[in-house]
Amino acid sequence: MDRLPTIEDVARAAQVSRQTVSNVLNTPAIVKPETRKRVEVAIRKLAYRPHASARRLRMRKSSTIAIRLDPMTNGISGALLDRFLHALTEQADARGIRILLFTAADPAAEIEQIRKLRAGADVDAFVLTATFHGDPRTEWLVEHDVPFVTFGRPWGVNDMNNPKHLWVDVDGFAGMREATLHLIDAGSSRIGFVGWPSLSGTGDDRRRGWQAAVEERLFPGDGDLAALNLSVEDLLEDARDAVVALLESDERIDGLVCASDTLALGAMIAAASVGRSDLPIIGFDNSPVGQAIGLSSVDQALDEVARGALELLLGETGGDLVRRDAAAAGDTRHRLITPHLVIRQPLRLLAPDAVSIPTATKNAVGNHRNGKESQ
């Protein structure tokens, strides 16, 4: 295979002009069926595919979307981007769009990368993850009229229904509320929340979900929620220590919902270490680690997030990547995905009342290999 076949080679093989081949490829409807067949056979025979760069040059669009690969998201929930990427790539492929990666150490570097990628006509649009309050990236992109969508809503910046840019996000409120209601339905009556310090829009959203469920079903008036409301950094150890303190100070607690699987794992360890391995705990992210350890968790439905992102960018129809004018867009310019709860049989970290697991019970403990997943 010395040289890739060109459209001309196909034309010669099919005994037509090269324009006819182009038509078969791009406007098959206007070609006489029998000629089309002949051309298609030639295409298959030569294993011809249009030269991507040539086509992109001609079409004046790259049909490529770029996304930044974070240096390292937090430990346990880190694989989140990984899974989102997979979903995005898969859906993009179906639309004839390619996903290009880039890296950057900080927002300024990311803007610079975006600038380069744009100036080189390498990329048509961008997907931004891990947006935050007052994010300089979104400002710059809007300013420079670069098509993009964020995974994460623009917290507090502007009207959610008519924001300055496209966004997709997961409804943390709904997810955490569902998790909490699940525990309540299962009999819990005093449920704590382990979340991040305020000012994290995402974290506050999830906290409100817990709060809503608890106020709705457990403390119709207004309980002492503050005592059940933990705020720690997203670290296993911090969560563990805080939960140990909580459980020691309030023995009536019979359930815990957490803003992340990292926190939930810390909580599990804490519960086990104070002899409460039976304590129901629900995390958020449905991380692989959580799966491995049988942690119930709220799944972010990354497939839907990816689909939403592409729909907003490309329109629901095809892969046209023509950004619709903000003003002209009749339908919504965002998607709020409802996550769903995944319930698992927890892998007990430790038998509740023995230092050593008696041989007799070993099998019972080890029997949760295939934790059923609901919904």
Place this chain on the structure above:
Amino acid sequence: MDRLPTIEDVARAAQVSRQTVSNVLNTPAIVKPETRKRVEVAIRKLAYRPHASARRLRMRKSSTIAIRLDPMTNGISGALLDRFLHALTEQADARGIRILLFTAADPAAEIEQIRKLRAGADVDAFVLTATFHGDPRTEWLVEHDVPFVTFGRPWGVNDMNNPKHLWVDVDGFAGMREATLHLIDAGSSRIGFVGWPSLSGTGDDRRRGWQAAVEERLFPGDGDLAALNLSVEDLLEDARDAVVALLESDERIDGLVCASDTLALGAMIAAASVGRSDLPIIGFDNSPVGQAIGLSSVDQALDEVARGALELLLGETGGDLVRRDAAAAGDTRHRLITPHLVIRQPLRLLAPDAVSIPTATKNAVGNHRNGKESQ
């Protein structure tokens, strides 16, 4: 910004012919310094960048490497590909190479994707991960003369020093041996190995590392290694159960090395549950989860793997992506990266002799936030 500036715009702005601009970009040496300066100013002023597609078309190469995003690698060590991707993207960027993603459900689908990507001149070369014995992909790629490098050596297929294709791999033998020696130096004298069932080249390689260290330093003659040699699937629960059994049947065991962090985590849980939270355990992969929990582990040095892959593909010099002829290549056609051990203070899953952690010791337990990392 209606239309991107072209080389012609720059030429006009700098009062030179457009070829001169091209020269400044590609062969700066042959342009008179003062003219060059003038052109460079114009380039900066217009924020000009060569149109990637046009350049690729002209150069007859895409300067793009594609890599498949796995559906989902195993739970805990899953982020491995994630980190490798990051390293690869970063290094590629430095060489002016872009990384494109694609997905495929199985090897056949992957081959089909590769075929398409190649036929469309979208991609110059590929990086293959998770290769296995008798992998159809490598055969096909060699057959069709597609430039590629694998992350993973061709186990048993052909001469490692003159293989049919380029490869990079991590020296599991050396890594596991170092881990084992570390435990021995720290005083362990009876060290078990938790690995995968045989037939996994990678797993066997790691097992041999443990074996070598143990035979070398602990059982010069030949001990009853079989009793210390566990084989389980890469699942937390399986590892836990097997290690519980091992520790109960042999109380002299004072160290454990594991073929993955998943296994190591299972081992940690097992150790804690039989009152041996003090048991030194070392994993493999240096996964984020392991970090979070203070697990010592063998780090795969993915930066070096990525660099090696690109060097093999592009040559050490630049980003030329001209595959050197197999026969003509004087230097090696592979890289074997030596991993390094990362030692951490383990986060105790549980106080060794108390059901509840006394308040007084809580700080001590929680104080390992920034585990020092050696080497």
Place this chain on the structure above:
DNA sequence: CTGTTAGCGCATTCAG
């Protein structure tokens, strides 16, 4: 050192 000429492979005008 600088300017001119000729494609890379494709899609999109226009004529027939």
Place this chain on the structure above:
DNA sequence: CTGAATGCGCTAACAG
């Protein structure tokens, strides 16, 4: 419906 032109933006040959 099909065939013959034009140029997307660039670089590599040349000639000056």
